[in-house]
Amino acid sequence: MLDNLSSDLPINIREREHTEAKIRIAQTxxxxxxxxxxxxxxxxSTVTELVPYLRRFDALTVITNGIKTAYxxxxxxxxxxxCTGGRLRKHxxxxxxxAACKRFEEINADWAFISCRGFTTEKGVTESSDxxxxxxxxxxxxxxxTVLLCDSSKIGQVLMxxxxxxxxxxxxxxxxxxxxxxxxxxxxKGVRLYIAGK
Numbered sequence: 692m693l694d695n696l697s698s699d700l701p702i703n704i705r706e707r708e709h710t711e712a713k714i715r716i717a718q719t720x721x722x723x724x725x726x727x728x729x730x731x732x733x734x735x736s737t738v739t740e741l742v743p744y745l746r747r748f749d750a751l752t753v754i755t756n757g758i759k760t761a762y763x764x765x766x767x768x769x770x771x772x773x774c775t776g777g778r779l780r781k782h783x784x785x786x787x788x789x790a791a792c793k794r795f796e797e798i799n800a801d802w803a804f805i806s807c808r809g810f811t812t813e814k815g816v817t818e819s820s821d822x823x824x825x826x827x828x829x830x831x832x833x834x835x836x837t838v839l840l841c842d843s844s845k846i847g848q849v850l851m852x853x854x855x856x857x858x859x860x861x862x863x864x865x866x867x868x869x870x871x872x873x874x875x876x877x878x879x880k881g882v883r884l885y886i887a888g889k
Contacts, residue, residue: 735806803834809848
């Protein structure tokens, strides 16, 4: 049965949920990045927590569909930021639609950092919004490696719109240990697993 969280929560509410876990996940994710990298950031509250950890890098290029993300990055002089076009989803501050997707289709990036509303090995990465799911699909296609930043509240949840199967991921970063079965599934496809703070 699909999870009943079928509607999007406003970003100001999502930012207040599981904050400590999201910060630990973002800190762990930052350790994968190196100077000069080109990275994609989605508009999720978890990925937004990654932004403060980017200030220590030199010559980063960041592409995002997030208005708030671009605004936060603007204060870092060593980061070049690009924001996609598209239709603004006001409560999520994200740009979606064909213009946003087309921009990601035109680029090559080293990393994509995304989050989700649900994750299982059976159904993969899922979202409540079909528009957000479509943009994230193009992010994944544009990046050499995709990392899922996913706090434990999303594990085991399934939403209507599939972003990708789990084998499309380079790594999953979460805050609590996963079940032995899930660990085995991820390992069998070469997906790295990081438990933040461990």
